[in-house]
Amino acid sequence: MTERCQGDTRPRTGPRARTAIVLAAAALLAATSVAFLPGTASAGTTLGASAAEKGRYFGTAVAASRLSDGNYTTILNREFNSVTPENEMKIDATEPQQGRFSYGAAEQIVNHARSRGMSVRGHTLAWHSQQPSWMESMSGSALRSAMLNHVTQVATHFRGQVVAWDVVNEAFEDGTSGARRNSNLQRTGNDWIEAAFRAARAADPGAKLCYNDYNTDNWTHAKTQAVYNMVRDFKSRGVPIDCVGFQSHFNNDSPYVSNYRTTLSSFAALGVDVQVTELDIQGAPAATYRSVVEDCLAVARCNGVTVWGIRDSDSWRASQTPLLFNSSGQKKAAYDAVLAALNNGTTPTDPPTTPPTTPPTTPPSGSCTATLQDSTRWGDRFNSQVTVSGASNWTVVVAVTPPQKVSNTWNGTPTWDSSGNVMTMRSNGSGNVFGFTTMANGTWTRPVVRSCTAS
Numbered sequence: 001m002t003e004r005c006q007g008d009t010r011p012r013t014g015p016r017a018r019t020a021i022v023l024a025a026a027a028l029l030a031a032t033s034v035a036f037l038p039g040t041a042s043a044g045t046t047l048g049a050s051a052a053e054k055g056r057y058f059g060t061a062v063a064a065s066r067l068s069d070g071n072y073t074t075i076l077n078r079e080f081n082s083v084t085p086e087n088e089m090k091i092d093a094t095e096p097q098q099g100r101f102s103y104g105a106a107e108q109i110v111n112h113a114r115s116r117g118m119s120v121r122g123h124t125l126a127w128h129s130q131q132p133s134w135m136e137s138m139s140g141s142a143l144r145s146a147m148l149n150h151v152t153q154v155a156t157h158f159r160g161q162v163v164a165w166d167v168v169n170e171a172f173e174d175g176t177s178g179a180r181r182n183s184n185l186q187r188t189g190n191d192w193i194e195a196a197f198r199a200a201r202a203a204d205p206g207a208k209l210c211y212n213d214y215n216t217d218n219w220t221h222a223k224t225q226a227v228y229n230m231v232r233d234f235k236s237r238g239v240p241i242d243c244v245g246f247q248s249h250f251n252n253d254s255p256y257v258s259n260y261r262t263t264l265s266s267f268a269a270l271g272v273d274v275q276v277t278e279l280d281i282q283g284a285p286a287a288t289y290r291s292v293v294e295d296c297l298a299v300a301r302c303n304g305v306t307v308w309g310i311r312d313s314d315s316w317r318a319s320q321t322p323l324l325f326n327s328s329g330q331k332k333a334a335y336d337a338v339l340a341a342l343n344n345g346t347t348p349t350d351p352p353t354t355p356p357t358t359p360p361t362t363p364p365s366g367s368c369t370a371t372l373q374d375s376t377r378w379g380d381r382f383n384s385q386v387t388v389s390g391a392s393n394w395t396v397v398v399a400v401t402p403p404q405k406v407s408n409t410w411n412g413t414p415t416w417d418s419s420g421n422v423m424t425m426r427s428n429g430s431g432n433v434f435g436f437t438t439m440a441n442g443t444w445t446r447p448v449v450r451s452c453t454a455s
Contacts (some may be wrong), residue, residue, distance in 0.1 A: 047324075047335075048081030048118075050342035052410045054297060055381055055437050057082040057119060057304035058342070061278065064088050064105040066314060067112055071329045075310050081408055083113040084121040084277070084306050091125075092132045094154050098146065101153055110161055117414045119407070121277070121306065122162040124169040124212060125151045126196040128183030136184070144188040148199045155203035160420070163407070164208035166245055166277070167200045168193050174215055178226035193230070194239050201240040206405075212245035212277055215254060219263040228267060235270050245277035248292065249308070251320060256281065256288045261295040268301035278308040280315060280322035286337035289324070293341040300378060370396045370452035381407065381439045384447055386425070388432040391454035396425045396434075399448050403441040410435050422450075 044050045051058035059082025066072045076083075087093055088105040095101050113120050126147055138146055155165060171186070171193055173179045180186050193211070200209050211231065216224045227244070234241045244267050250256045264274045276296055281288050296302040309315040313327035324335040368391035375383035388394045399422045400406060406416070412425040412434035425434055438447060 044343055047079045047339060047342065049410050050339060051304060052081060052408045052435070052437065054342065055376060055378055055383060057408060059083055059121065059304060059306035060310050061086040061306065061308045062109050063314065064108045067108060072310060072314070075325060075329055077116055080118065082119045082121060082304060082306060083109060084123050085109045087130070089122055089124065089154070090130045091127060091135065091150060092130045095150055096132050098134045101157070103157055110158065114161060117409055119163045120161060122158060122165040122207070124166040125154055125200060126167060126185065127169040128181060128185055129170070139184055140188060143184060144192065144195070147185060147188070147192070148195060151196050151199040152203045155200050155207070159204040160206060162204065162207050164210055164243060164275070165200055165204065166212035167209050168196050169212045170214065172213060172223050172226050174223060176222045178222040194234065197234070197240050208242040208273065209240055210243040210245045210275065211241060212247065214247040214249055217246055217248060217260050217263055218257045219259045219266060224263060231267065231272060232270050235272070241272060243273040243275055245275045247278035248276050249278060249280055250288065251282040256291060260292070261298055264295060264299045264302055268299050273301045273303050274299060275303055276305040279305055280308045280317060282317070282320040282322050284322055284324065284332055284334040286333040289334040290337035290341045293338050297341065368394050368452040368454045370449045372398070372447060372449050374446065375435065381437055382444070383435055383437050385433060385435045386449065388452060392427065392432065393455045394427050394432070395453045395455055397450040398423045398425065398436070399450055400438050401443050401445040404443050404445070405439045405441065406436050407439045408437045
């Protein structure tokens with residue numbers, strides 16, 4: 001995230017230390033590996049559950065220091081199926097001294113999320129801001145080498161735990177020039193972004209690799225076009241970029257625009273996913289929140305939305321009350337509008353894939369049976385629904401075919417074996433029907449129910 005906002009010059013403290021500047025970002029998220037619904041509510045009654053029904057995720061930024069706050073974690077665990085560490089994966093937090101890495105706070109968030117079936121977006125590997133002092137003082141080939149080592153070490157450490165990385169953050173200038181930001185990283189050579197993406201792919205080949213920026217929501221802006229041209233160039237030359245993140249920090253100076261959906265769909269047409277990565281909107285107008293979510297749902301390759309904080313009091317822009325929950329943790333009108341948009345959302349327009357004709361697998365085990373049925377399908381993923389009969393407390397084992405991966409679940413508590421291809425789903429009080437999304441990765445073989453055990 002770029003912790004800056006037009007008109008907001010509040011000093012930052014701790015790991016967020018930096019002066020805020022013009023900010024209002026862009027459009028929608030592509031964390032192609034979605035998330036998992038942790039709470040006990042039925043699908044469609046929480047943000048994460050409803051998003052999962054559409055094959056998407058609905059996430060939030062999380063601060064490790066707030067995980068001891070019961071009100072905070074109650075909302076987090078109930079409502080969201082994806083998390084992004086707010087500051088804990090940034091360069092100053094993970095490599096405070098050169099060559100000495102610190103992952104404790106980031107791991108706390110990752111472990112909390114994964115133990116509850118949520119997916120994790122990594123933020124961020126290479127950035128001109130929030131660099132530790134040792135990096136700020138470097139330049140040239142020494143800085144390039146240090147940056148690539150940082151990308152490699154952090155991405156390797158969290159390999160297999162993070163579904164998408166914001167590899168490079170905010171590398172373009174604001175204004176009308178369309179130029180790269182004149183940062184210490186840019187001065188190492190114009191190919192530094194490409195080099196960072198190649199290093200990230202080598203370190204974590206299973207994660208989606210994203211470019212993330214703000215003030216790129218308006219399709220007509222020079223900055224938006226400059227990022228678009230970079231992504232188009234990368235795709236044409238085989239540079240490993242999978243997604244583009246639009247921060248979407250909307251405020252009075254940088255408002256939501258009607259061509260936002262055009263921006264998302266135009267980037268998606270390049271063959272990348274798009275994601276709304278840091279959404280907050282000054283005053284939390286319900287209609288604008290709803291429009292942003294509807295725009296994402298209308299673009300097949302928009303994988304999900306992340307709001308930048310849970311309660312207004314958790315926001316870096318707290319005085320603008322920009323989030324879905326007030327400081328007491330109560331739902332605001334914007335929450336209702338977002339949930340309604342998710343529940344009424346249209347199916348993405350990717351070409352349909354013909355479902356397999358094999359009859360559902362229903363292997364009995366003990367005193368319960370589990371029947372798998374096909375559900376919604378998109379161009380890169382599909383939903384499955386499993387109905388359990390004969391027991392109210394059950395454990396069902398489901399296997400997918402490599403290289404498929406389960407990317408989100410709902411109405412159950414999931415765990416995975418070491419391969420990530422065999423899921424054990426346990427009842428969590430949400431009834432006898434659970435579901436999950438499988439990323440096809442080119443293989444459309446239906447999942448197989450291996451066993452159903454009553455407990």
